[in-house]
Amino acid sequence: MPKTQSAWLFGALLLLTAVAVWMRDLKWTASMADTLPLALGIPATILLGMPWKTGGGLTTREKILGGFSLLVFLIGWAAGWVTALSFAWTGLAYTWMAHHFIREPGRGRLVCILLLSFPWLVLEWPQIGWWCRNSAAVIGEQVFHALALPVQREGTSMIILGVPVEIEAACAGWNLLQLTLLTGVASGAYEIRSGRRFLWLLLILPIIAWFANVVRIIILSAIALSWGTEIASGTLHGMMGLVILVLVIFMTKGICYLLDGRSKRKVRITHT
Numbered sequence: 001m002p003k004t005q006s007a008w009l010f011g012a013l014l015l016l017t018a019v020a021v022w023m024r025d026l027k028w029t030a031s032m033a034d035t036l037p038l039a040l041g042i043p044a045t046i047l048l049g050m051p052w053k054t055g056g057g058l059t060t061r062e063k064i065l066g067g068f069s070l071l072v073f074l075i076g077w078a079a080g081w082v083t084a085l086s087f088a089w090t091g092l093a094y095t096w097m098a099h100h101f102i103r104e105p106g107r108g109r110l111v112c113i114l115l116l117s118f119p120w121l122v123l124e125w126p127q128i129g130w131w132c133r134n135s136a137a138v139i140g141e142q143v144f145h146a147l148a149l150p151v152q153r154e155g156t157s158m159i160i161l162g163v164p165v166e167i168e169a170a171c172a173g174w175n176l177l178q179l180t181l182l183t184g185v186a187s188g189a190y191e192i193r194s195g196r197r198f199l200w201l202l203l204i205l206p207i208i209a210w211f212a213n214v215v216r217i218i219i220l221s222a223i224a225l226s227w228g229t230e231i232a233s234g235t236l237h238g239m240m241g242l243v244i245l246v247l248v249i250f251m252t253k254g255i256c257y258l259l260d261g262r263s264k265r266k267v268r269i270t271h272t
Contacts, residue, residue, distance in 0.1 A: 004054045007100035014093055018042065021085045021118055028119035037178035041117025045110045048186055055102040058095065066095035083125075086118035109189040109198060116178050116185075130156075132210060133167045136217040140165075143218055149225075158221070163229065165221045179245055180209035184252045192260040201259055208251055216244045 022038075029035050046052075058066070069091030076084030094111045121128065133156045141153045144160050152159040156167040184205040192198045220240055 007054050007096075010096055010100070014089070014096060015042070017092075018089060018117070021082065021089060024080065024082060024085070025119075025123055028122045037182060038117055038119060040182060041113050044182065044186060045113050045117075048113075048189065049097070049104065049107045049110055051104070053102045054100060056098055056100060058099050062095055062098050065091050066099075069095065082118065082123050083120040086115060086120040089118070090115045106189040109185065112185045112202065113182055116181050121177075132213060135210070136214045137167050139214050140167075140218050140221055144221075160221065160225055163225055165224055165229070167217055177206060177209040177213075180212070180248050180252065181205050183249050184208075184256070187253055187256045188259075191256045194260065197259040201255065204255060205252065208248060208255070212244050212248045212251075216240055 028038070069088045072084050073088035073092065076082075076088055090111050093114050094108065097107065137153055137156045137158060141151050141158060144151045144158075149160055158165045158167075181202075184201060188198050188201045192201060223240075
């Protein structure tokens with residue numbers, strides 16, 4: 001079989017396998033806000049990874065990675081472990097790209113986006129979501145205490161000036177985290193030259209998403225105090241999420257510049 005045909009044949013097989021992983025548990029499709037970031041992962045990788053010119057080949061490490069990923073995928077499928085399936089599928093996708101296509105600078109980093117195309121965080125790591133909600137409640141309690149407002153907190157529930165504020169599971173910030181990581185990886189994959197600085201970006205992005213989600217929850221709590229919980233949980237809830245997302249995107253672009261801005265300036269000075 002010609003290399004071009006085999007490349008796209010195995011690519012189609014990978015896509016069908018991804019659909020099979022998504023279909024293992026459909027709880028994550030209950031909210032469009034959580035579903036959309038996952039749906040953007042594979043199309044974004046295809047667009048950002050262009051051009052896709054056939055060629056390439058595998059190193060010994062990549063062959064080992066492919067074999068290990070296949071083994072983990074089979075074990076994960078038998079055990080019904082979505083986290084293992086997600087990581088294994090990502091490893092297989094990287095092996096497929098390296099084997100069938102000529103390498104492009106920065107393309108290998110896009111596998112981080114592929115990993116975020118699966119609902120493993122939402123389905124199997126709810127404790128992370130609870131920690132995000134609880135930490136937002138703790139910080140919110142301190143903020144309103146600093147404003148001399150009476151606050152009572154129990155877990156993720158607060159009563160501020162007699163107004164109950166419940167930080168529900170939908171406020172865990174999964175969609176914000178996924179979109180922040182997707183935007184950050186998409187920007188940093190080609191803007192940051194140093195691999196070490198790109199790793200720093202990956203460590204900083206979850207902190208940005210968490211901080212932005214805390215700010216969003218505090219603002220919505222303030223809105224609930226001023227105009228009622230119905231307004232805070234209605235259309236304004238989604239609009240506030242959109243505003244915070246835009247701010248996060250600008251913050252991410254700024255961090256990418258700070259992490260690699262110096263090296264770019266050195267290149268310009270060298271050429272002048």
